[in-house]
Amino acid sequence: MPGSLLPKNAPNIPLGRKCGALIAAAVVLPLALSACTDNGKGADGGSSDGSIQVSSTDTECKVSASSAPGGNLSFSVKNDGKQVTEFYLLAEDGLRIIGEVENIGPGLTRKLVVSANEGKYVTSCKPGMQGDGIRAGFEVTGSGTGTAVDDDLKKLLDTGVRQYASYVKDQTEQLVAGTKDFAAAYASGDAATARELYAATRMHWERIEPVAESFGDLDPKLDAREADLEPGQKWTGWHRAEKDLFPPAGFKLLNAAERSALAKQLVADTEELGKRTRTVELTAHSLGNGAKELLDEVATGKVTGEEEIWSHTDLWDFQANVDGARIAYESLKPALLRKDAALAKTLDEKFAALQAELKKHAKGEGFSSYNELSQAQVKQLASLVDSLGEPLSRLTAAVVL
Amino acid sequence: MTPAGPVTDESPAKKRGFSRRGLLSLAGAGGAGAAAGIAAGLLGHDTIAAAAAPAEHPDGVIPFHGERQAGITTPAQDRLHMAAFDITTEDRAALVQLLKDWTAAAEAMTAGRTTGATGAVDGPYDAPPEDTGEALDLAAGKLTLTFGFGASLFEKDGKPRFGLAGKRPDALIDLPHFPGDDLEPGRSNGDIVVQACADDPQVAVHAIRNLARIGFGKARVRWSQLGFGRTSSTSRAQQTPRNLFGFKDGTANPKAEDKELLAEHVWASAGKRAGEAWMAGGSYLVARRIRMHIEIWDRTSLGEQEGLIGRTKGSGAPLSGGEEFTAPDFAIKGKDGEPLMPMDSHVRLAHPSQNHGVRMLRRGYNYTDGSDGLGHLDAGLFFIAFVKDPRTHYVPMQMAMAKGDTLALEYLKHTGSGLFAVPPGTKPGGFIGEGLFA
Numbered sequence: 001m002p003g004s005l006l007p008k009n010a011p012n013i014p015l016g017r018k019c020g021a022l023i024a025a026a027v028v029l030p031l032a033l034s035a036c037t038d039n040g041k042g043a044d045g046g047s048s049d050g051s052i053q054v055s056s057t058d059t060e061c062k063v064s065a066s067s068a069p070g071g072n073l074s075f076s077v078k079n080d081g082k083q084v085t086e087f088y089l090l091a092e093d094g095l096r097i098i099g100e101v102e103n104i105g106p107g108l109t110r111k112l113v114v115s116a117n118e119g120k121y122v123t124s125c126k127p128g129m130q131g132d133g134i135r136a137g138f139e140v141t142g143s144g145t146g147t148a149v150d151d152d153l154k155k156l157l158d159t160g161v162r163q164y165a166s167y168v169k170d171q172t173e174q175l176v177a178g179t180k181d182f183a184a185a186y187a188s189g190d191a192a193t194a195r196e197l198y199a200a201t202r203m204h205w206e207r208i209e210p211v212a213e214s215f216g217d218l219d220p221k222l223d224a225r226e227a228d229l230e231p232g233q234k235w236t237g238w239h240r241a242e243k244d245l246f247p248p249a250g251f252k253l254l255n256a257a258e259r260s261a262l263a264k265q266l267v268a269d270t271e272e273l274g275k276r277t278r279t280v281e282l283t284a285h286s287l288g289n290g291a292k293e294l295l296d297e298v299a300t301g302k303v304t305g306e307e308e309i310w311s312h313t314d315l316w317d318f319q320a321n322v323d324g325a326r327i328a329y330e331s332l333k334p335a336l337l338r339k340d341a342a343l344a345k346t347l348d349e350k351f352a353a354l355q356a357e358l359k360k361h362a363k364g365e366g367f368s369s370y371n372e373l374s375q376a377q378v379k380q381l382a383s384l385v386d387s388l389g390e391p392l393s394r395l396t397a398a399v400v401l
Numbered sequence: 402m403t404p405a406g407p408v409t410d411e412s413p414a415k416k417r418g419f420s421r422r423g424l425l426s427l428a429g430a431g432g433a434g435a436a437a438g439i440a441a442g443l444l445g446h447d448t449i450a451a452a453a454a455p456a457e458h459p460d461g462v463i464p465f466h467g468e469r470q471a472g473i474t475t476p477a478q479d480r481l482h483m484a485a486f487d488i489t490t491e492d493r494a495a496l497v498q499l500l501k502d503w504t505a506a507a508e509a510m511t512a513g514r515t516t517g518a519t520g521a522v523d524g525p526y527d528a529p530p531e532d533t534g535e536a537l538d539l540a541a542g543k544l545t546l547t548f549g550f551g552a553s554l555f556e557k558d559g560k561p562r563f564g565l566a567g568k569r570p571d572a573l574i575d576l577p578h579f580p581g582d583d584l585e586p587g588r589s590n591g592d593i594v595v596q597a598c599a600d601d602p603q604v605a606v607h608a609i610r611n612l613a614r615i616g617f618g619k620a621r622v623r624w625s626q627l628g629f630g631r632t633s634s635t636s637r638a639q640q641t642p643r644n645l646f647g648f649k650d651g652t653a654n655p656k657a658e659d660k661e662l663l664a665e666h667v668w669a670s671a672g673k674r675a676g677e678a679w680m681a682g683g684s685y686l687v688a689r690r691i692r693m694h695i696e697i698w699d700r701t702s703l704g705e706q707e708g709l710i711g712r713t714k715g716s717g718a719p720l721s722g723g724e725e726f727t728a729p730d731f732a733i734k735g736k737d738g739e740p741l742m743p744m745d746s747h748v749r750l751a752h753p754s755q756n757h758g759v760r761m762l763r764r765g766y767n768y769t770d771g772s773d774g775l776g777h778l779d780a781g782l783f784f785i786a787f788v789k790d791p792r793t794h795y796v797p798m799q800m801a802m803a804k805g806d807t808l809a810l811e812y813l814k815h816t817g818s819g820l821f822a823v824p825p826g827t828k829p830g831g832f833i834g835e836g837l838f839a
Contacts, residue, residue, distance in 0.1 A: 105722030
């Protein structure tokens with residue numbers, strides 16, 4: 001049934017997926033009588049899972065309890081007002097944010113799960129997202145069994161984010177320098193040198209791909225594959241040069257003027273990228289998600305050989321994506337060890353296993369060509385990517401919750 | 402089995418009170434001529450269809466004939482089997498006969514009957530049964546069979562086929578390359594498409610199988626696709642289903658009840674040239690096989706999933722607030738002045754208000770086709786939409802989404818594609834696409 005048929009403020013109907021069977025058995029009922037949500041428990045209609053109910057209207061902030069046992073607290077925040085609202089759990093000083101959920105549209109319900117130990121706190125709804133909000137005291141008692149809040153955690157995370165930021169800066173600088181060398185060789189017609197530099201230079205891009213891709217105008221100019229283009233779109237960037245350097249049969253090579261223009265554009269766009277990365281704001285959140293996205297890239301583009309269809313240097317990109325994910329993970333690892341040491345152990349193992357498999361395909365300074373891999377070898381790599389990708393996707397929540 | 406003897410139905414109370422054999426027995430008993438014909442095994446499809454006039458049966462029968470073809474605004478059934486055929490003959494008369502044979506078979510199967518004069522078990526021992534038999538004992542299952550013509554039926558290598566010069570509608574374009582397309586020729590295009598939808602998968606598969614069998618020598622299956630669960634509702638009486646991302650899909654679909662919307666956005670006009678007037682009252686079917694990278698989607702946080710779609714995962718309400726059918730508010734802003742409906746969210750990019758007001762009637766299905774050899778499910782959405790004119794009602798929106806929709810860029814891959822001109826419906830005694838060959 002559409003959610004609209006669920007009576008408002010009727011949060012405790014434990015229907016869930018069983019509802020389908022009920023509907024099937026009672027098709028003649030008027031729709032409004034079969035009051036189901038597809039996902040009754042914890043969905044937008046409310047919850048029956050023991051979370052603290054918060055109703056935020058334009059003038060009030062009703063919290064169903066004023067205290068709770070320590071550990072993981074779950075607030076189910078419903079916006080019963082007309083304005084967009086936010087909900088905060090603040091420390092006793094009313095300044096430090098323990099947890100927040102923002103951008104709750106009218107009528108929607110959002111979950112806030114925070115970890116808090118014994119002490120006094122402040123709850124605050126902020127309809128209209130302005131001012132200090134509508135505040136009340138909230139007490140966390142000592143009888144809980146959850147994890148305690150670690151005040152040093154934030155410092156660990158901040159240190160990790162700074163480390164990762166300097167990694168991004170370093171990779172960007174190497175990318176700019178490498179691109180200039182590549183562009184010079186390519187423009188001058190020294191295809192042998194350009195081919196040699198191609199994959200190695202791109203590794204700097206691939207290591208920081210989530211950051212590099214965040215500039216929606218530069219990414220297609222630098223990294224569009226031919227299949228990514230729309231009719232009439234000018235094709236620039238790495239893959240245009242790739243096709244020219246590793247041409248398929250019958251491909252008409254670019255002339256000197258075209259090469260020169262392409263090389264010049266590549267350098268200019270890369271320098272612009274370098275400039276912009278200096279002002280990117282990184283958070284623990286973006287590091288964790290970035291690591292996950294790098295593994296996604298491997299799973300959908302590299303392990304399938306779709307990224308470098310002319311040069312077949314996908315394993316170089318593969319290695320670079322894994323490098324980038326590992327650095328992001330290691331930046332967060334000190335914090336993760338405090339929050340979930342078992343996850344850290346798993347991630348260490350899975351990174352090592354994937355790296356060991358990749359190493360089997362190392363050749364000289366780089367890697368075997370993708371089209372030299374057997375189907376069984378590709379399958380093995382894909383399997384190890386999945387076994388790392390799955391736990392890696394839990395990293396963000398583990399450190400920021 | 403004695404072909405000429407009275408055919409008795411041993412189990413009259415079949416599922417939902419209806420049986421393919423049962424109806425055949427009635428037909429056989431209904432007239433001596435028909436019975437004799439069955440004995441000789443000589444009756445054509447047309448004859449048997451006439452002999453067993455489709456009874457008004459409330460039990461899961463969607464009428465095949467009508468002003469429009471069934472299977473468009475028909476409340477979306479649960480299962481799909483779609484097939485595209487290459488016509489292997491160049492003989493116009495043979496093609497017309499094929500369409501007549503298919504019409505007869507479609508009439509019979511949508512009415513819950515077997516194909517051919519002698520069905521699955523009432524023919525001679527020494528001959529293979531006319532109907533393949535796997536739908537015996539099953540009800541009609543709301544089977545609809547919807548036929549459409551691809552551009553390659555009209556011309557090949559720049560030369561007209563079947564005397565159809567000038568008949569290809571202007572709206573039956575060659576779809577452009579959309580950014581990110583990774584189309585497999587073996588999953589794309591085709592001369593004639595047949596969409597079989599039913600509430601029982603075996604009924605849908607039986608229908609395509611028997612049409613393919615009738616077509617041997619004239620038509621060859623180019624590709625076919627099973628869909629196991631509908632992803633759209635085409636009537637207000639239906640609940641909005643979920644796609645394999647776990648989200649409600651097609652909430653804003655025009656519904657069968659919205660007659661004016663359908664006239665404006667779904668039903669084709671007579672066009673500008675006399676040669677395309679045969680399409681008046683038809684529609685254009687866009688089919689896209691969209692692989693979903695479900696494994697990496699499943700590793701994406703709930704917050705990001707909702708942001709990519711623009712709806713909550715639970716109720717399907719737009720992130721701007723309200724409930725499932727609340728209109729999204731694209732202007733309302735959240736923290737930092739960013740819109741609550743993100744600029745790259747799927748709902749925003751696909752919404753009529755962002756696409757010059759155009760709508761499409763979506764009728765897609767979830768699919769899984771085994772696995773991809775790398776330990777991932779080959780799963781996704783078999784997108785089907787019916788539109789008035791793909792040049793205005795599909796291409797611009799798909800181009801915008803292929804460029805700007807993060808969901809499309811990161812989690813989707815289009816692997817198959819087809820565009821087909823779906824002619825208007827048929828009258829009893831007529832055949833599919835009759836107007837095209839008039």
